[in-house]
Amino acid sequence: MQKLPKMVDPTSDVGEGVSEADAPTCATCGSSIVEEPTHRVITWIDEGQVRTVHFCDDGCRMDWDGE
Numbered sequence: 001m002q003k004l005p006k007m008v009d010p011t012s013d014v015g016e017g018v019s020e021a022d023a024p025t026c027a028t029c030g031s032s033i034v035e036e037p038t039h040r041v042i043t044w045i046d047e048g049q050v051r052t053v054h055f056c057d058d059g060c061r062m063d064w065d066g067e
């Protein structure tokens with residue numbers, strides 16, 4: 001038996017990551033969060049709606065005092 005070479009898929013994994021336009025912004029300093037390792041997210045339920053707030057790091061999260 002002869003083994004055939006594997007086909008390479010040309011459409012694999014091109015768009016990994018988030019572009020700046022799609023990135024969430026920090027609720028405290030307003031900077032875009034693009035794959036920041038320090039990214040923090042808070043999610044809670046407010047009158048039946050899911051609310052999500054993003055922060056670029058713990059410092060901004062601590063500085064946040066609501067909307």
Ligand SMILES: [Zn+2]
Nearest residue numbers: 026029056060
């Ligand atoms: Zn921030």
